Amino acid sequence: MRFNKPSELRRLRIALIIGAVLVLVFMAADLLLLPSSMYQLYIFDRLLIQFPIILTVIAISYWRKFIQYRAIVFATLLVALSYSNYWLIWVCWTEHDFIFPYEGTILYAFFCVFALGIPFKLAITVNLVNILGFLGLMWVAPVYGDRVPISAAFVSGSLFISVYARYRLDRSVQMLKQTNDRLLKLSKYDPLSDLLNRRALREQSEKLLALSKRHKVSMAVLMLDLDDFKKYNDAFGHQQGDEAIKIQARIMKQVFKRDTDILGRYGGEEFIIVLSDIKKDQVAKHCQALLNEWEEAALQHAQDAKHPFVSCSIGVVFAKSVNNCSIDWLIDKADKALYDAKERGKAQFVLTEA
Numbered sequence: 001m002r003f004n005k006p007s008e009l010r011r012l013r014i015a016l017i018i019g020a021v022l023v024l025v026f027m028a029a030d031l032l033l034l035p036s037s038m039y040q041l042y043i044f045d046r047l048l049i050q051f052p053i054i055l056t057v058i059a060i061s062y063w064r065k066f067i068q069y070r071a072i073v074f075a076t077l078l079v080a081l082s083y084s085n086y087w088l089i090w091v092c093w094t095e096h097d098f099i100f101p102y103e104g105t106i107l108y109a110f111f112c113v114f115a116l117g118i119p120f121k122l123a124i125t126v127n128l129v130n131i132l133g134f135l136g137l138m139w140v141a142p143v144y145g146d147r148v149p150i151s152a153a154f155v156s157g158s159l160f161i162s163v164y165a166r167y168r169l170d171r172s173v174q175m176l177k178q179t180n181d182r183l184l185k186l187s188k189y190d191p192l193s194d195l196l197n198r199r200a201l202r203e204q205s206e207k208l209l210a211l212s213k214r215h216k217v218s219m220a221v222l223m224l225d226l227d228d229f230k231k232y233n234d235a236f237g238h239q240q241g242d243e244a245i246k247i248q249a250r251i252m253k254q255v256f257k258r259d260t261d262i263l264g265r266y267g268g269e270e271f272i273i274v275l276s277d278i279k280k281d282q283v284a285k286h287c288q289a290l291l292n293e294w295e296e297a298a299l300q301h302a303q304d305a306k307h308p309f310v311s312c313s314i315g316v317v318f319a320k321s322v323n324n325c326s327i328d329w330l331i332d333k334a335d336k337a338l339y340d341a342k343e344r345g346k347a348q349f350v351l352t353e354a
């Protein structure tokens with residue numbers, strides 16, 4: 001799952017606007033309930049404190065670094081909204097003897113934690129601050145009389161549930177992301193060599209070819225095949241053969257390090273390397289480096305193999321311009337060059353030009 005900054009920003013702004021509209025809707029509902037003597041106080045709290053706080057956050061969302069600091073901004077928003085609610089409850093009680101409901105505090109917590117996405121650790125801190133605030137309010141102004149303990153328990157419990165639910169949600173998303181990454185890797189990479197599998201190799205090669213055509217740069221396709229691998233398997237066993245495949249992959253990664261180099265397992269003991277924007281003599285140098293690495297590895301081959309140590313043959317096609325080329329055509333050319341390398345005695349490379 002990739003984080004998409006513009007769409008996340010849009011989503012958050014929409015959530016904030018919905019929040020602001022909800023405050024207005026609740027205002028209308030509350031005004032039906034409240035005695036008219038309290039209208040001024042109530043409207044002051046909602047319209048001149050809470051509503052502008054939300055509008056300020058919407059304005060802050062246009063700040064360049066908002067996404068980076070959004071969790072802190074939303075945590076501050078939650079504290080500000082909750083404490084302005086506490087203030088309203090307190091003033092209603094002390095000045096008008098009116099018992100203002102506390103449910104808004106819970107709604108604000110759920111809205112900020114879920115709709116705006118305050119992460120788990122920050123949600124604990126902020127909700128703790130809000131629970132302490134509510135308990136403090138109940139201490140200095142026991143608004144709900146006999147119901148103070150149950151009200152305090154209800155507010156604390158609800159805020160705790162929002163934090164716990166956030167934790168479960170974060171964990172599930174994290175696990176989903178890990179599984180997704182694993183599946184993506186499995187669908188793209190060959191598990192034995194950790195190189196691209198045939199399908200991913202084709203997809204990436206097509207993309208690189210399109211880019212090379214657009215930028216009018218050269219390309220080279222190398223096809224590699226372990227020499228007398230059947231004999232190696234027969235002599236040392238399939239498992240040892242798998243080790244040789246891993247060595248081949250390691251050598252390829254050692255020699256071809258550019259970000260744009262595409263390394264893949266084409267099938268069995270055949271590998272493909274696709275390069276872009278490279279000179280012909282550089283390609284030849286890299287092929288020689290591959291052969292040298294195998295020589296240095298000095299891995300004993302089967303007695304009846306052509307060479308005493310395990311080696312590979314390489315067929316290369318180099319195209320200065322790829323305007324009229326397709327990937328299939330380039331692979332076919334590299335395959336023919338590989339056949340030539342095998343015919344000429346193996347453990348060597350044959351480079352042809354398209």
Ligand SMILES: Nc1nc2c(ncn2[C@@H]2O[C@H](COP(=O)(O)OP(=O)(O)OP(=O)(O)O)[C@@H](O)[C@H]2O)c(=O)[nH]1
Binds near residue numbers: 228229233
């Ligand atoms: N250990 C192992 N062997 C494999 C794997 N994939 C293919 N092979 C073996 O690779 C061998 C390929 O043999 P051939 O196609 O006859 O080629 P070769 O023996 O390398 O002969 P040349 O290509 O002429 O040098 C077969 O024995 C396959 O079983 C694999 O994943 N692991």
